[in-house]
Amino acid sequence: MTVDTNALLIILTGALISISCGFLGVFLLLRKMSMTGDAISHAVLPGIVIGYFVSGSQRSVEVIIGAGLLGILSTLMIDALRKKAKVQLDASIGITFTLLFAIGIILINLFAYKVDLDQECVLYGEIAYLPIDLWITQNGLNLGPRITWLAGLNFFLVSGFIYLLFKELSLTSFDENFSSAIGIPAKGVNLALMSMVSYTTVSSFESVGAILVVALLVVPPSTAYLWTKGLIPLLRLTAALGILIAILGYYLAFWIDSSIAGMMVAVAGAFFFGSALIKGKWPQMLRGTSPSPESLLS
C-alpha cells in the first residue's frame, strides 16, 4: 500500500465532499427530508445541461446557477404538487424528480454535439481522473487539481453556512412552529438549505456523480443517527465517517480496480448495515438479558 500524492489528493477530495454532504444530510435527516435531497440531486441535471449549453463549459458559474435554480424549482414543485394539487408527498417527490431527470437526459441527447456530458458520468462520475485535471493559472502556475479546490470551496461554504445559521437550522428542524413564532423565516431557511444541497450536488457531480451524492447525503448521517442523539455529536460522527469512507473506499477500489465513488458508497453501506445490526432491536434472548418472570410463567 503506497501513499503517493495522487492517492492523498483523491482521499482528501473524497473526504471533503463526503463531509460537506454529510453536514447537509444531517439536517435533511432531522427534517425527514432525505428523499427530497434525493429528488434535488436528480433534478439539478437539466440545470447543469442548460448551464453548460449556454456557457460552453462545464466549469462555469452558469452551470452552478442553473443547477441551483433547478434545485429550488424542484423543492417548489414538490411543495406545489402537495399543497395545491393535493398529491400525496411520496408521489409528488417521485413525479418531480423523474420528470426533471428525464428532461435532463433528453437535453443531453439533444445537445450531444455541443455538450460533452456523458449520461454515465453524470450518474456516477469519476474521481480517479482528478489528478490529471489541473488548475493552471494564466501565468502557467500549477495550483493542483481543480476538483480538489472546488471540493474545498464547497466544504468551506457549507461549513460557513451551517456555522452562521446553526441556531436557525436546528430550531427549524426540531420545532418549526416555535421557530416561526420567534420570528425565524422557516421557509427561507428551508430554501437556503435546499440551495446549498443543489450547489453541493453540482460541485460534486463531476467527481462522484448525482446518485452517489445522494448516498453521501443520506447514508453517513443515518449511520451516525443510530449511535447518537445529540446534534453536535451527530455532526462530528458524520464527519468522522466521511473521512473513514473516503480512505477505505479509495484503497478497496484501488485493490479490486473499480469505481472509487461506488466503492465509497459500498463502504458507507457496510458501516450502515453493521450499525443497524448492532444498534437494531433484537429479541430479548439474543441480547442475553434474563427473561422477565411473566415470560417464564406463560
Next chain:
Amino acid sequence: MEDFIYFFTFQDPSITWVVLGITLLGIGSAYVGTFSFLDKKALLGDAISHAVLPGICLGFALAGEKDPRYIVTGAFLSGALATFLSSWLKKNTKLSEDSIIASILSIFFGIGIVFLTVLQKSGNPEIAGLNSFIFGNAIGIAEADLLVYGGLSLTIILVLSLFLKEFRLMVFDPNFGQAIGFPIQGIRFVFNVLMILAVVIGIQAIGVVLMAALLITPAAAARFWTNRLSTLLFLAGLFSVISGIMGTYISFVLPKMPTGPWVVVFLSLIALLSFLVAPKSGLLPRMLSRRRYVKQMHRDHLMKALYKAKEAQQEQMSLEEIHALYPFHRSNILASLQQLLRQGFVAQQDQSISLTAKGVSDAMRIVRLHRLWELYLNEFLHIAPDHVHESAEQMEHLLTPELEAMLEQRLNYPTLDPHQVTIPREAHDR
C-alpha cells in the same frame, strides 16, 4: 410523417412485438404501482428499481452474456433483498422510512456501480448492452427476451386481477382483513414479489433511474379522475400504455434517444394535465367552484340586506348603505348587483336599489333558510340562541329545497326564530 405511418400501421413485425411488450409491461407496472401508491409506499418502488442493479451485474457476470433468465433472477434476488432490508430496518431501528429508502437506494446503486465498473474492465464485448438497463431501450429488446418479459407481465396482471379483493383489503384495511381471517402477511409477501417482478421487467424499457415514474405517475394521474379502484386501475394502465407507445415511437424515429426519459415526459404531461383539469379534484375546477361559491355568497348577502331593509319598512337602499354593510367587498357587491339587475331580481333608480317582486320571493327564501336553521340548531341541538347565527350564515347558501321541506316539517312550520323574529313565507304557503 412517413415514420409515423410506418410505425403506427405496424407493418414491421418487430415493431408490433415491441409495442405489445410495452403495452403489457406498462399495464403490469401501472397496476402494481396503483396499489403501492394507495398503500402510500410509492417510493419503495424507486428503492427497488435502483437496488436491482447489482443483481443485474451479477447475473450478467455468471451467464457471461445478456441472458434474460440470469438477469431477471439476479435482479429479482437483489430487489428482494432490498425490500427485506427496508422492512427489517423499519421494524428494528429508529430511522424514519424516507431515510431508510434513500439509504437502501443509494447503497445498492453504489454497489451496482462497483460491479459495473469491474465488469467493464473485464473486457467482455457484451457489456455495452448492460448500459441500456440504466436508461432503458425498448427498441433494443430482442424478440426472444420479449416473450419472457411479456409473459411475466401477463402473470402480474392476472394475479392482481384474480386476487383483487385480497389486495384491496391489504391496501385499505389490513387490520380488518386480519380480523376476518385473511392472511395479510402472506398477501403482502405476494404483492412484494409482484412489485419486484414489475420493476425488474419495467427497467428494460425505462431504465433503473426512471422506473419510479412508471410505478407512481400513472396512479397519481388516474387518482384525479376517479374514486373507484377498478376505474383507477384501468385509467392508470391506459395512461401508462399511451406514454409507453409514444416513448417507443420517439426512440424509433431518433435511434439515439433512450426510451425511458420520453416515456416519463409523456406520463408527466398526462399527470400534470390531470392535476389541472380533472373534474372535481383538479386544480382549475376546484378554483372555479370556489369562485362560484363566493359569488353566490355575495349575491345572497346583498339580497338579504335588501330584504331586511324592507322588513324595517325601508323599501330601498342606497349603494352607500349597502357598501357600509360589507365594507371590504365593494367590487364583489357591485358585480353581484350587476348580475341581479340583469336577472330582474332588483331594480335600480338613480342611486337607490329595491327588490322586484321576483327578488322579494328569492330574498325571502334566503332569510327563511337562515332563520329555520337557527331554530333547528336551537331546538334540536340545544345551542343557545346567541351562538346559532354563525352556522346559519354558512348554511343559508347550501340548504336545498328538499332539506328546507324537511326542516319545515320537523320544526312543524314555525313562525318565530330563536330571536323572536318572524320566519317569512309566501302568502299562499301560510
